[in-house]
Amino acid sequence: MLKLKPKISPFTRLSTEIRQSSQWVKASGSSTTEDVNIEKLFVEKNVQKLLTDLTDIDLEHKVFRPRRTSIQQRSHFALMTDERLEKTRERMREEARRFLQFVPVKEPRQETVQTLAKDAELKDFDTSKFVFTDITFDATDQDRTVVVREPDGTLRTANPEEHDRMNRTYYQKPNRPVNPPPLFSDPYLQQALDKNEHEFVLDWSCWFYEPDDPAFVRLSQLIFDRINETNKFHVITSTRHFGSFVFYLALNDDIPKLLNYFGSFGRLSDCANLIRLQKAVKPDWRVTIAQGDSEEKIVKDFIKQNARFRDQIGDLLNFINNGKVKQDQDLEKQTFGVRERVGRMDRRKARITSANVRGVEGPLAELSEEYPVKVVKSEGSGERDAVEKKDEGRGKGRWRSRDQNSKEDKKKD
16 A cells, blocks of 8 residues: 655645746747746846836825725824825835735746556546545645545646645635636636726735646736736736736737837836846847936837837837827826726715705715605604604603602502
């Protein structure tokens, strides 16, 4: 009989061997070398600095905007001097930087399994698979031993999906069901993205999956590609996912649309940093950047050496040549969408009374201004309650006085 040890670390830990190609690099459209170490490249000091500079910190509209939470919190208002106000803002920026820590970019675990034994005598013993999980106290979710007995008698290691599913089965956490939520696949995924809920889906996937889960890598790539296709960069700016998103685009030679987005708002420094990031990710890139080059020169050299991207960077060319930037109306609409959803939610939770039922806050909303609203039952019932309560008090007073008189008569007798 096969005797298993408590832990089989070679089967569950990440392989340290160099992969032939990274799973974060698309098979087509990229010239990234095959022996690149994506994990090491992502945490390099220069790359992290460029990603941090590209992640704009929008305190009011993004980082500390109203969010849907299970715990209600009251707004806090305070009178401050200018000095204390500036210190408070700096403290909020420091807290925002902590919230915007990037999601790690990890290579997915190998989906190949290793055969441990083949027992022919167990063949066709059952039509279902048997999963054996190590639930000892010192075993972690990463190195926990999970093996599967196939119906043909083969004993093998579990693949990443089976391994993580057993972890979620034995060690449950809130909002982390055993099976992946339907939101992580179409058509529900596309419906959420149409409502600009990209950040919500990515946040939930970070809670549900491990960063080296192949399903998490595939889901992240799918959302990143759809953001780039639809030019919805505003939904992911000032979030903890923006660094991974920009790094993914730079890996796959797909920065023109994001470059045009920065140029449409006149963010020349961000355009230059994005080109620097592309050069840091791919040192053999044909665009040359000297140490003393200005931001404008870096951008102009990129445009000159990549004429094939002119159709995708029209707003950037308009800013470079004419100095015109895109109006902030689109950005205002994007941030207003969040406030509008929160406002509608608050109005739905408002208590309907006879005082506000005729107004916009009532069930008819804007229709109340076009049609007259007459309340009969609510007002009438309130008046009757008041009359009954008043009469009830009078009745009690009369009976109370009669009882007192009868007691006094008995004392006299």
